[in-house]
Amino acid sequence: MSLQDTSTSEETTEMGELVYIDGPKDLEFREYPVPSPEPHAVVTEVVRTNVCGSELHVWRGDHPLSDCVLGHEAICRVSDLGEKVTTDSAGQPISEGDLVAPVYFQTCQHCEFCRRGEFYRCENDYEHAGKSPEIWPHFHAPWGTHYYIYPNQHFYKLPEELLETPSLAAAANCALSQVKFGLDRTGIDYNDTVVVQGAGGLGLNATAYANERGAETIVIEGVDQRIERAQEFGADHVIDFREHESADARADKVHALTDGVGADVAVEVAGVPEAFNEGIELLRTGGRYLEMGNVRPGHTIDFDPGKLVRKSIDVTTAVEYDPWVLYESLEFLANTKDEYPYEKLLDAEYDLVDVEEALERSEQRDLTRATLVPHSH
Structure with a gap:
């Protein structure tokens, strides 16, 4: 039947x-x-x-x-x-x-x-x-x-x-599990510098998880409440895109925070197609890029693939996760619930x-x- x-x-x-x-x-x-x-x-x-x-x-x-x-x-x-x-x-x-x-x-x-x-x-x-x-x-x-x-x-x-x-x-069965799975696939490691593009639910969970993996975190955001949340979730640095209005200015700031090298990992969770182009500029040569926010086909940008290749950037995408990651995410929450204000998400x-x-x-x-x-x- x-x-x-x-x-x-x-x-x-x-x-x-x-x-x-x-x-x-x-x-x-x-x-x-x-x-x-x-x-x-x-x-x-x-x-x-x-x-x-x-x-x-x-x-x-x-x-x-x-x-x-x-x-x-x-x-x-x-x-x-x-x-x-x-x-x-x-x-x-x-x-x-x-x-x-x-x-x-x-x-x-x-x-x-x-x-x-x-x-x-x-x-x-x-x-x-x-x-x-x-x-x-x-x-x-x-x-x-x-x-x-x-x-x-x-x-x-x-x-x-x-x-x-x-x-x-x-939100464990979406935001947290998604970013945990994606960041693990990038090979995030202790002492990496991780840039998070966007401080919505995905971005804040990504910041918390990267912190717990021993990374230095840089969050790019331009909304007061979200900037405040990013700081509460342990962002080591916040770049306000109202103060750094161009992609070049934001890239310069990331490079200044990383001794001129660029970030090891960047995570796109803003959902803005133009953020992909910018993310490549934020990374060091040999950096890893996690693209998660742009899930809607048909929204296009001009893109120069040569920049990606010349910098040897590895791109990882993630739209779902292996189902047992949810179990790991619940355990992560149980172990860190007193460290981050998850209730404010x-x-x-x-x-x-x-x-x-x-x-x-x-x-x-x-x-x-x-x-x-x-x-x-």
Whole structure:
């Protein structure tokens, strides 16, 4: 039986709500029966779910997703375990009532890339997340009261140290896991100098992780609140692009901070195509560049590949991560929760019914990250 053919006998009489999008800025609330889980699946109640830059892209219409449920960053409470589920994806015993962080994409285990062990490149990663809510089990993404964790999705129980402050882990399944995976792939090392282009959620997590790896961090930003956050997250230096208005001026400042050499690693998390050109200028010869912020095809710039080659720059990209990185990220948060003000990454809380206001304020960039709390909680 396909999921589409699943009958209402696999749904409870309880109803849940979700946020549906069917085109640019075309949101509506829809109500569906809460499903009962397949043997290897889990049904959860959403405790909180965030507004990430990806949702803004979908909302504005410059992302391929549509006719779907919104959301991907979330902390959920297990409400119904499939009969075959006894542990989370790390082998930790799991029970109804436990708080969990789900990996928002699947690793199908059978495509060419999963076969190669490149799970972060699974070609069926969004098979579930991109479905219409009309397809059972309806709650394919977490902007709603419930979220269905499919059998081929990884999920992890929150460490004990985070149970009293679960909001700290709300972005672990995107921002923190993403930058951790990407920076590890660059070969970040003790005493490296790391430039972070942008101090939104990804940039601040990147700053914290680079600090903990023993790097010297330089953050480039131009919004007062974000500059303040970067300093609170341990940035050794902040370059305000309102004071250093040109790319050349910012490159000069980075070189001045690195004894004229340039940075070992640069991370683009501003989401601005022009930042890629600039990033090459910030790096030393033989430097490593992590491109993460520009995820939307079709936004082009003039680029001189000769500069890249002559400086022997290694470029790494990352749009997802190996699913077990989420477990490592939760442990990282548990171990560093007293070192960094992670709670300030979520600086605005909205009831789910006020989702449009949360999107509008997020688009204006007058907050770092909004979190949505279903009114049932």
